[in-house]
Amino acid sequence: MFSSESGSNICSLCSNALECGEKRYRCSECSDIKFCEECYHSPKSIEFHTDKAILPHHCTIETKTDSEYLQSNESDRFYQCFENAFNSFSHRNCIGVRPVANEPTVNWLTFKDVYQNSEMFGSALKLNVKYESRVGIMLNNVPEWYFVEFGCLFYGYTLIPINHYINNDQLLNILKIGEPTILVVSKITFPKLLNVINNYSNLTLIIHVGDDYDQNLKNQLPQQIKFKLYSEFLSTVSEIAPHSPLINGILSVVFSTGSTGIPKGEICKDRDTTNWLKTYASYKKCPISISYLSLSHTQRLMDLTSIFLGGRFLIYSLGTEIEPFIKECSMVRPTYFWNFPTFYNQIYSMYQRRLEILKKEQPNLSNDEVDSKAIRETTNVFGDRIQHISTRGAKTAPHIEIFLKKCWGNRFYNNYGCTESYAIASNGRIRSDVEYKINAIPGFRDDSLYPVGELIVKSPRTIEGYINKDGSNEKNFRNGWYVTGDIVEEYEPGVIRILERVSYSFKSSFGRFISPEIIESNFYSSSLIRNIFIYGTSLHPFLVGIVVPSQLALERFNLTYDQSNIDQHQDLKESIINEINIISKQKNIIFWEIPKAIKLDNTIWTVYNHLLNGSFKFDRKEITKYYQKSLDQLLSGINENVMLQFECLFYTLLFLSNETVTFYNLSPVIDSP
Template sequence: MAEMFTVKVEEATPAGGGRLAAGPVYRSVYAKDGLMELPQDIQSPWDFFSGAVKKYPKNMMLGQRQVTDGKAGEYVWQTYEEVYQKVMRIGSAIRSFSVNPGAHCGIYGSNCPEWVMAMQACNSQGICYVPLYDTLGANAVEFIMDHAEISIAFVQESKIKSILAVVPKCTAHLRAIVSFGDFTSEMKKEAEKFGVSCFSWEDFSSMITEEDSYFSYLPLAHIFDQVIENYCISKGASIGFWQGDIRYLMEDVQVMKPTIFCGVPRVYDRIYTGINLKIESGGMLAKHLFQYAYNYKLANMRKGLKQHEASPFFDKIVFSKIKEGLGGRIRLMIAGAAPLAGQIEEFLRVTSCSVFVQGYGLTESCAGCFTSIANVVSMIGTVGPPVTTIEARLESVPEMGYDALSETPRGEICLRGHTLFSGYYKRPSLTEEVFSDGWFHTGDIGEWQPNGAMKIIDRKKNIFKLSQGEYVAVEVVESAYMQSPLVASVWVYGNSFESFLVAVVVPERQALEEWAATNNKAGDFAELCNDPKARGYIQDELNKTGKKLGLRGFEMLKAVHLEPVPFSIEKDLITPTFKLKRPQLLKYYKDRVDQMYNDAKDGRTAL
């Protein structure tokens, strides 16, 4: 049975009364007892500790003897300020699981610094901590965990087995177990079978911290980067800015050496293509070594090992070169703004030596409303379950053949929750258009996966019908063609008056120049783009890629125009996050489009 990352909170609604059928309402498994409430001012015993930190920051607070080779040495002390910093990180991690003020966390173990820090972390968030004596038996532990509705259990390493024994009967409320020490992979698998996440003390406390640094290059006018940067600021992290020139993007990354990198598919496509070109040029032995290392690490990740546990040896001798290309310190990579191809996500999860997650959101949802879960391989190709402030359901789109009540539910993604906008400024009619019965209609088409993750498969408005009646989901088609190493950008066009597709393609300069050298073609890049044989070569290679990735016959290209100048924001052809602006592209290339259709009909395209 697949591990589930969502829970159903409302049943499906059949069509009727002029309403479309809608699938069940789902939440993230980490929000199964309710969506995360917005932060509120709290008063609790926290005042005692926080006041002492201000008065006595350098005083020794918690001490423990250091044990080496079974022998206890001198006491090692932590100051009030040092403890405070750790407590704040733990408190932040608790809240990230949607454990709100008034909720309950358990602390199970003997006296130690971690016990006190877990207690103070609960106090810092207005959360009630429930002590469990370390001498309690299994029945007593089960009763307290269930009766007190424990959301997160902080547990001494020697007590992990005792907690795991009662997890099957405590899943109604239990979301995570945090060990004072570490977890074995077997113990983690045992808990995760029941939807309970497991963390070592270090992992749980090492979300984004003041030691992190973020590389800022995505447009700040876009909600994605605004939210990420505000979160980094809230954690005291560093933010470094790029020069503003895409040509020097990777150079900026290597100089700054960030720990957090956010990107859109267009950027990750380029990174993926660049790495693969280097692998291909590295010789047969290097290619075989890379592929062996890749397969070995991926197999271990599929067994449940975290990316850093799956193959430390190959990380060091093979994949470290890729990490160095990203500055050498990357530990978290996030993809957003548009769906990322599954093979690219898998590749970066395996090779980047960092945690890689993909999310989905809109300006209307304050950025992220779905986020995939780190180190869960079944999340690849999806945007994960809903975040803890959002509920989601699918609504059928009959004209596109999407049924929210089918065995594989597909339909328009609809949202409601605490972090949605209230409406469009001075646009009441538009607000009414996107809201229905309290549900915000995103315009994006999703598909629920067996594990409760969402997969973005289409865009409601980016679909057209060809003259023979076939529907084309153009973003899916473009995503397939973008997998070709010959392509930097591609815009695919069709309409209901024509029976086939054409495309404007910006080729990769190096790839086209290498083809020209092999085929004794002279001229600069613009002249090569105008060469009929070059057009034929690119068209044939794109169709081979499309066929390999499962595109159907009517989705193949019958003509292409090679554009030497990249699509740009200045020409109003793309958005700041590199999404295509289709009406503007059609207006700009109208003459070329008409010529491609005429040439294709006359058989004058691939020479």
């Protein structure tokens, strides 16, 4: 999974055995390169470095292999796991920050640096804040996040990570449910707090990372809230206090994004937290990675795992635009990379655009040759040393999964889990330590050849429940089992595919179950569609859709995303309608699942306009709200002839005794309203 030594105990130059406990020099760039002390100082050692990183490579003095370190660092306590890791890897690079964007220089903090900074913050907490208090952290990606994280772990405070992309309503709900008394913010996140601060009364202290802050905002704080700069807070410490980690307490309260309702605060204790760390660390190699998403969810887990394994990562905080991020990846050259399906959708679109360009530039190449060249170029976008690349956090469209496997082969993993019960399945196969049940949903795919229904799981990583007091625990946790809310199909024993969220499915006015995400995933195979949102209600028999055209589609018609009248461009619209109809026929989509009207829109869905949630998933609630007027117009604009045709086809199909009839031959093509 990760780039590191394989576990051998042999000097790379002289081939002499290196005993456990014997000093050796480990290369941080090359896979499985280590030298005994004598060979390290030999001029010949330079010849053995295989990685193209600029020489001389950084080497650290070690006494064990990575696998030996992992074995000795493991503990049944989350705190002790990291105490051991920091002691073992003190001289290794841990967290990197690039002082100038797109420049090769990286300022590295070693494990020792991170440990000492964490102790400073934790000692300040112990001196100024009551033991076991809840500390909220709402920062962008900066090293201080980890100092707060480990400071709370070392000294017995409950951490509440808060996604800095969330909207005001979600932030206020998290504050009211999580009840932090201290909140750590930055110049970027402080203004968001001021939008809700007057509606939350439990906050007593704000710690601001960075000396540059808005004095006007500070003046708006209620009088009972103290405001301290991070540096000012640390200055209260005269000596490092002894550690005082929680025993059987709540280590953290991790909140869901709240995209389907009130955010739920997941109670994370020692048992489940330590078990997910051990599971993620079971790959036994240390990663080189890049930290770029909000640290309140999966990115936080990946970074903590990296630290426990002795890996290193570079912090990226230049926004969510894909091109500068890919440029950064090519400079970091990670060995481990993960992201959400929405990101890989964009990579796939880039690949499709590259295909079209190559066909024009090199018309003599066959389609297979063009495709092979585009795949090679795509494979290199994250650098040349990827050993593990994965998607997680949401359903991945089948064509995207095929594409990713084409690029990275068996280095690609489609992982499935949730913060309530981490690491449920990988590549569809449910982990051996996960118990599961599939509860059928009456009326949903009753004719399926395979078990289909809502997945319910239990594992050593399943949390006890939520901190919410709104009935969420009774609904989602039953005798140690967690109700995932995901509809799955078990197409082989112990192997599942994710179909849809239960909350997104609904019955149309004709009594048919509709699963919008499943329908949408079919159309993402089109090179003309960047985003599509399928919508319907229980009051209507048909569906409508919003389509954001791809860059490639716009280029074909000399259009840009800046143009406001994109829906009025009939040639583009007819082209996309034709694509939807072609795909519907190719994939035998039942006619009531084909949108009967669409509207084109030029809005790019991002975390900043909240059409993507803080975990970079499509926020269906916010998307519906944003397009509600257009969706209602589409539904009401379907003319009577289409309605009559639809009803006729539906009842014809309903009463046909020959069940082998192909649905798409009955399907009316969608039309412009």
